[in-house]
Amino acid sequence: MKIAMVGTGYVGLPQGAVFANVGNKVICVDCLEDRINEIKKFCDGQTNKLPVHESGLNELVLRNYSSKSLDFTTDINYAVKESDLIFLCVGTPANGDGSVNTQYVLNVAKEVGNAMNYADDIYKMIVIKSTVPPGTAKEVSKVLKNTTNNNFDIISNPEFLAQGEAVSGSHKPDRIVIGLPKEKYFGSLKADSKSVELRETFRKLYAPFNMKGEDKVFFMTNEDAELHKYIANTYLAAQIAITNEAANLAKKVGANWRRLSAPFKYDHRIGSFIHPSTGFGGSCFPKDVKAIVKVFEKEGVESKVISKIIPANEYQKLILNQSLNEFYDSNLKDKTFSIWGLSFKAETNDTRESSAIEIIADLLKKGAKVKAYDPEGVPDMKLKLSERQDISDLLENIEFFSTYTHNSKYDALKQSDGLMVLTEWMEFRQPDFMEIKKLLKIPIILDGRDLFKPEQMKELGFNYICIGNENILQ
Ligand SMILES: NC(=O)c1ccc[n+]([C@@H]2O[C@H](COP(=O)([O-])OP(=O)(O)OC[C@H]3O[C@@H](n4cnc5c(N)ncnc54)[C@H](O)[C@@H]3O)[C@@H](O)[C@H]2O)c1
Incomplete structure (x- = not known):
C-alpha cells in the first residue's frame, strides 16, 4: 500500500x-x-x-x-x-x-x-x-x-x-x-x-x-475508537497511581511492597503495573487523563475517581524529595545530588512530564546543586528545564553528564551528597556499588524505581531509601 x-x-x-x-x-x-x-x-x-x-x-x-x-x-x-x-x-x-x-x-x-x-x-x-x-x-x-x-x-x-x-x-x-x-x-x-x-x-x-x-x-x-484510547490510558494511569499510593502505605506500616505485591502477578484481573515509582510521565498518560477529565466536565458527567489520578501523581513525583529533606533535616542548601535517569522511562530519550523535571526543580529551589546523568535524555531535558520560568535563574546549578559528551554515570557522582535513581535503564540495574560508595561524599541511594535489594544495600553500608519499603538508615 x-x-x-x-x-x-x-x-x-x-x-x-x-x-x-x-x-x-x-x-x-x-x-x-x-x-x-x-x-x-x-x-x-x-x-x-x-x-x-x-x-x-x-x-x-x-x-x-x-x-x-x-x-x-x-x-x-x-x-x-x-x-x-x-x-x-x-x-x-x-x-x-x-x-x-x-x-x-x-x-x-x-x-x-x-x-x-x-x-x-x-x-x-x-x-x-x-x-x-x-x-x-x-x-x-x-x-x-x-x-x-x-x-x-x-x-x-x-x-x-x-x-x-x-x-x-x-x-x-x-x-x-x-x-x-x-x-x-x-x-x-x-x-x-x-x-x-x-x-x-x-x-x-x-x-x-x-x-x-x-x-x-x-x-x-470513530467515537468508540477515540474514547477507547483515552479509557485505556486512564486504566493504566489509575493502576500506577494505586500502586504508588499502596506502596507509600506499605512503607508506613512496616510492610514490604515488593514481597506483598509479587503474588499480584498471578491474579489476571490485576494489571502488570505493580512496581512503585516517583509517578508516571511521558507524553501520554498525564495529558490523556487530564483530557478525559475535561471531557467529563464538558459532558456534565461527574468523575469521582478519574479526576483524582493526576493530583495523586503530582504528589508522588516529590515523594523521594520528602525523604531526602527529612534525611538532611530540611537543609539541602549547598548540597549536591546526583541523578541517574532523566527520561520518563527506559529506552527512550523523551523527557516529557518526566518526574525528574519536578524533582530537579524542587532540589534547585531548596538551594541544592544537581549533577544529572542519562544515556539518551540529556538534550531533551535541557530543553524542558529551559522552559521552566520558576527556575530560570537556578539553571547554572545543574551539570549534565551523558553519552553525548562521553561521560559515564560514575562521572556524575563525585563529591555528591546522595544519588537518586529515577529511570529503569538497564545500565542502572546492577551498578558497581563499591565505586558508587567511593565517589559519593555521603553513602545514600534513593531508589525511585524499586531496582535494588534492601538487604544488599544494608550489607554494603548504604543508607537506602526506596518506595514501598522501610528506609535503611545506618
Ligand atoms: N508518544 C507516544 O508514546 C504515543 C503513544 C500513543 C499515542 N500517541 C499520540 O500520538 C500523537 C503523536 O505523538 P508523538 O509523541 O509522536 O508526538 P511528537 O511531538 O513526537 O511528534 C509530532 C510531530 O508532528 C509534527 N507536526 C506538527 N504539525 C505538523 C504539520 N502540520 N505537518 C507535518 N508535521 C507536523 C511535529 O513537527 C512533530 O515532529 C499524539 O496525539 C499522542 O498523544 C503518542
Missing part, C-alpha cells in the same frame, strides 16, 4: 518504518525542516542518532530507506499525491486548562484537503493516529469538506505503543482498533460496498501483525 505518515515523531517515525518493513511504500512528512534533515543525515551516514531514540529503530529506518520503501520529506503535497492512506500522527498537547489542543490535527487536515486538489475524482483514506477526544473525526471531516471536493473517509486508528518498545510493540500489537464513520460502520451490515472496502483495506494493512492466535482487529465507530 502507499502510505503517508504526517508527523515524524515518537509515533509517526517508528510506525512508518514498521509499515515500510512489511512491504508498504511509506513517505514520512514533517513540517520541521530540521527534523527531516536530521533523519536524512542519519540515513546518509552523516550522523549516528535519529531524533527519536527507540530500540531497533535505527536499523529499521536504514534498511527501508536503502531499499527505497521509506522516504522523508517536508512536502505534504507530494506525500498526499503519492499515497492512498494518509496517517495523521501529529501532537495533541494539553491546553493550559488540561483540555486537548486539536489544532495541529485540524491544521494538518486542512493541508491534506488542499493537497488533495491536484486532480478531480480523487479518493483518500485519512487515518487519525493521534490521540484525539471523541468527536474529532467529525471535525476533521468538516475541515476536509471545506477544503476539497474530492472524496475521503476518516478512520480512527489510535496508537497503543509503549515508548521504548515502539518497534517491537508495533510488530506485535495486542490489539488493533479501527474506528469507521458511524454510517459506514452500520452500513457494513448491509454489505455496503464502501464499508466492506474500508474493512478489507485495514485487515490487509494489519495482516502481517495479526497472523497468529486470536483476531486482534476490532472494528467500531
